[in-house]
Amino acid sequence: MDKKMRDVMLASLLNRFLIIGSALFLGTFGGYWLGTVTPSILELSPKLLLLIGVGLGLFIGYVIGVVRGIMRVIHVTQKKDVLLPNGKLKFDKSRH
Numbered sequence: 001m002d003k004k005m006r007d008v009m010l011a012s013l014l015n016r017f018l019i020i021g022s023a024l025f026l027g028t029f030g031g032y033w034l035g036t037v038t039p040s041i042l043e044l045s046p047k048l049l050l051l052i053g054v055g056l057g058l059f060i061g062y063v064i065g066v067v068r069g070i071m072r073v074i075h076v077t078q079k080k081d082v083l084l085p086n087g088k089l090k091f092d093k094s095r096h
Helices: 002-037 045-080
Strands: 082-084 088-089
Touching: 002 045
Parallel strands: none
Antiparallel strands: 082 088
16 A cells, blocks of 8 residues: 555656646746847737736646645545545544
């Protein structure tokens, strides 16, 4: 059971790292590209500003969703055991 749980957690961590790493990579080099191509943010076209705003909004929404999901899992697992497709995940609840 421990190996299965570790594999599930590792796969989830890897997926999140790939998503957030890709967003950071694109944001960093996209920002560098914008900085070299555009001398001032005020000179950007309204369409490009809208696209940048939508991209930032999606990224911030994703980060907030991940944090809320992690907090919900922590909250639920403190109260009861969690049934996973590969078995039951149990936590020590003797402290509560």
